Structures are given as C-alpha cells and as structure tokens.
Amino acid sequence: MSRMLTSIFMIGSIGYFGYRFRYRIINLLLRSGWMRRFAVGSVMSFPGVKSKMMQTVFGRYAERPSEW
Template sequence: MLKRLLSILFFSAAGYVVFQNRYKVMNMILGNAMLRRIAVTSMMGIPGVRSRMMRTVFSGPSEFN
C-alpha cells in the first residue's frame, strides 16, 4: 500500500516537473536528430495527426495571402 502510494506520488511529481519544463523538454528532444526522427515517426503514425498534417501541407493556395 505504501509502495503504491509512493509510486503515485513520484509519478505525479515527475509529471508536474515535466509539465513545468515542457518547452525545454521539447527543445531537447527536437534538437537531437535521432529523437526528432522517432518523435516525427510516432506522431505521423497517429491517423488524425497524419491526415491534418497532409491536408495542411498539400492544400491549395491559401485564401489569406
């Protein structure tokens, strides 16, 4: 019981710290070529993200130009 409570507390604290430093974490991940490749590959594996990205990249001329 105590071990489980400590695990929950630890992961909550770690999640809070990562959330507070999320832009630094993203810069660290995207600054490394290998981690960037893994991040992009995994994000493109999500169907909703992939379709939205393809629609944005390969859409016609924007009406806001």
C-alpha cells in the same frame, strides 16, 4: 504507509516539474537527430494527423477560408 506516501509525493513532484518544464524537456529530447526523426515518424503514423498535415501543407487555395 510512509513508503506509499513518499512514492505518491515523488510521482506528483515529477509530474508537476515535467508539466512545468515540458517545452524545455521536449527541446532537449528533439535536439538529437535520430530522436527527432523517431518522434516525427511516430506522429505521422497516425492517419488523422497525417491527412490533416498534408491537407494543410498541400491543400488547394479554394479550401482555405476567404479573406473578405
């Protein structure tokens, strides 16, 4: 029983600190060139993300909201 509570507490603590320092952890991981290339390649392999990114970057002016 004590071992199970300790495990739950440790997992909760790791989750809390992982969430609290998520941007520092991401910056630390993406500092490496090969890790950054792997992360971008993984995210761009999703069809919805890739099409939205390409539409945002290379979209036509008529598709953007007008500024009236």
